[in-house]
Amino acid sequence: MALCSDRNISIHLGDILLRNPLVLASGVMGTSPTLLERIALAGAGAVTAKSCGPSPREGHPNPVMVAWEHGLLNAIGLTNPGAAEEVNLLIETKRLLKPLQVPVFASIFAGTEDEFGRVASLVAEGEPDLIEVNISCPNVHDDFGLPFAADAKSAAGVTRSVKAAVPGIPIAVKLAPNVPDIGRIARSVVDAGADVLTAINTMPGMVIDVNAAQPVLHNRTGGISGPALKPIALRCVAEIAKHVDVPIIGTGGVLTGQDAVAMLMAGATAVGVGSAFWYRGADAFKLINEELKAYMQVNGIHAVKDLVGRAL
Amino acid sequence: MAGPFSVRHVTSISKINENTIWLTFDGNISGTPGQFVMAWLPEIGEKPFSIASMDPFSLLVVDVGPFSHAMHQLKPGDSLWIKGPLGHGFTLEGDHLLLVGGGYGSAPLLSLAKAARAQGKNVDVCLGAQTEQGLLLADEFRNVGCQVAFTTEDGSWGSKGVVTIIVEQALQDANIDMLYACGPVGMLSALAILCRAHHINYQLSWEAHMRCGMGLCGSCEVPQSFDLALPVGWLACYDGPVFIHRWDDRSNLSLYKTQ
Numbered sequence: 001m002a003l004c005s006d007r008n009i010s011i012h013l014g015d016i017l018l019r020n021p022l023v024l025a026s027g028v029m030g031t032s033p034t035l036l037e038r039i040a041l042a043g044a045g046a047v048t049a050k051s052c053g054p055s056p057r058e059g060h061p062n063p064v065m066v067a068w069e070h071g072l073l074n075a076i077g078l079t080n081p082g083a084a085e086e087v088n089l090l091i092e093t094k095r096l097l098k099p100l101q102v103p104v105f106a107s108i109f110a111g112t113e114d115e116f117g118r119v120a121s122l123v124a125e126g127e128p129d130l131i132e133v134n135i136s137c138p139n140v141h142d143d144f145g146l147p148f149a150a151d152a153k154s155a156a157g158v159t160r161s162v163k164a165a166v167p168g169i170p171i172a173v174k175l176a177p178n179v180p181d182i183g184r185i186a187r188s189v190v191d192a193g194a195d196v197l198t199a200i201n202t203m204p205g206m207v208i209d210v211n212a213a214q215p216v217l218h219n220r221t222g223g224i225s226g227p228a229l230k231p232i233a234l235r236c237v238a239e240i241a242k243h244v245d246v247p248i249i250g251t252g253g254v255l256t257g258q259d260a261v262a263m264l265m266a267g268a269t270a271v272g273v274g275s276a277f278w279y280r281g282a283d284a285f286k287l288i289n290e291e292l293k294a295y296m297q298v299n300g301i302h303a304v305k306d307l308v309g310r311a312l
Numbered sequence: 313m314a315g316p317f318s319v320r321h322v323t324s325i326s327k328i329n330e331n332t333i334w335l336t337f338d339g340n341i342s343g344t345p346g347q348f349v350m351a352w353l354p355e356i357g358e359k360p361f362s363i364a365s366m367d368p369f370s371l372l373v374v375d376v377g378p379f380s381h382a383m384h385q386l387k388p389g390d391s392l393w394i395k396g397p398l399g400h401g402f403t404l405e406g407d408h409l410l411l412v413g414g415g416y417g418s419a420p421l422l423s424l425a426k427a428a429r430a431q432g433k434n435v436d437v438c439l440g441a442q443t444e445q446g447l448l449l450a451d452e453f454r455n456v457g458c459q460v461a462f463t464t465e466d467g468s469w470g471s472k473g474v475v476t477i478i479v480e481q482a483l484q485d486a487n488i489d490m491l492y493a494c495g496p497v498g499m500l501s502a503l504a505i506l507c508r509a510h511h512i513n514y515q516l517s518w519e520a521h522m523r524c525g526m527g528l529c530g531s532c533e534v535p536q537s538f539d540l541a542l543p544v545g546w547l548a549c550y551d552g553p554v555f556i557h558r559w560d561d562r563s564n565l566s567l568y569k570t571q
Binding site (some may be wrong): 041067 | 352355357359395524526530544545
């Protein structure tokens with residue numbers, strides 16, 4: 001620890017200062033102010049609340065999550081209390097995290113471009129440091145149609161709607177991996193006003209139990225996260241970084257400091273962490289930060305930003 | 313790898329009372345008392361159950377909803393898909409133990425009592441329920457050599473009232489090293505307060521609405537308002553279900569804020 005203490009790992013995500021590059025990914029644990037406080041105390045640079053939509057949703061019935069050989073598969077189904085109640089969660093979270101100097105990001109989803117704008121302006125009352133626009137949840141096709149992330153025009157339309165609704169708050173648009181040309185979609189949402197990109201959401205997948213002759217998840221399909229997602233995420237982040245200049249929160253399968261370094265080298269400015277809690281335990285953020293510092297020490301890297309895009 | 317779930321087959325079913333059965337399955341399960349499994353019946357659902365016996369693997373199932381009702385329809389030879397053991401169970405420590413079970417909270421305490429008796433520990437048990445028929449496994453606790461006391465809210469068996477009354481008496485009468493409990497949230501909160509007053513170390517098995525069972529979805533957070541000693545953002549499936557509090561142990565404080 002003492003060996004690494006001289007390494008400053010703070011970063012700027014646009015104008016937002018993070019004490020380290022690790023951001024709690026939306027959808028993991030971010031369902032209450034106290035859980036977000038726990039993650040902040042455990043070493044996150046910033047936390048993202050679970051996505052909220054226009055009205056409360058219970059989500060899908062169980063089973064909602066399983067671990068398989070090379071990753072996790074989940075279909076929680078956007079369980080959330082609705083935007084109006086989310087405001088209270090954000091206000092309380094901001095209050096708890098202020099002394100820790102950990103920024104709080106909101107995450108929103110909706111069914112139409114206009115509705116995205118309405119949810120954003122509601123959530124803005126909670127004064128999040130950034131609003132992440134989830135246009136890519138793979139698990140709610142029945143209610144919300146195909147993710148907006150699949151089409152450059154509608155992705156840009158959502159971005160414009162949110163940007164117009166909350167001119168004073170930076171927005172990050174969360175992109176899906178399963179699109180033919182992620183660079184083009186990144187370009188179009190940045191042209192529409194996105195300040196940050198989050199890449200990537202989970203990859204649609206299915207696990208079948210052969211004894212039951214059934215998909216394991218009640219929703220049948222879910223989103224793949226964890227180790228299987230990492231190479232997909234690295235490719236997407238590198239592709240996006242070639243097309244746009246805005247900061248990227250590189251998310252997907254980061255479990256170790258080396259994984260975080262790889263994500264930065266692919267062009268990410270910050271690094272999303274989620275499934276690592278399952279693989280590495282409650283200390284995941286602390287461990288990844290220590291490993292990142294150790295890598296920087298050994299390789300003579302003085303600032304995290306010096307790693308960004310190195311492998312491009 | 314066969315998949316996230318392993319298949320178990322029912323070997324026997326015994327009726328405990330009119331809405332409770334003891335389901336025994338083939339094979340054993342290696343875990344500690346207080347751990348749980350996620351049980352899945354395809355096309356019906358998935359629910360957490362505390363392990364009632366490790367060897368043979370057994371579950372105590374109360375018919376309270378659609379899933380447990382489907383479990384009650386299982387016949388010998390039928391399949392149940394399980395994931396686990398999951399979570400953190402009880403830790404055996406001290407020489408004189410007090411076990412407190414509320415209703416079907418008796419289930420994980422029986423395997424704990426067996427393990428404690430096998431090590432020659434002195435085990436007192438307090439069971440509470442609304443009525444006599446809700447007092448579960450009393451004979452099984454006696455059969456392994458535990459002292460058992462009862463309360464029912466309607467006075468149909470044992471003292472009339474809530475279980476904390478006889479717990480308070482037991483704490484005054486004996487030098488208890490550790491209190492273990494499983495049952496409704498209100499009972500656990502009351503026991504935490506009682507243990508604070510008597511400065512008794514305790515291990516409480518918390519029940520909460522579990523969904524993923526893997527510590528990721530956040531559904532099963534147990535708030536500090538239920539027990540002031542709980543760390544902030546404590547998850548029943550991931551950090552628990554058993555919460556251990558020792559009055560001389562400050563090791564948690566560096567990681568989590570406590571109030």
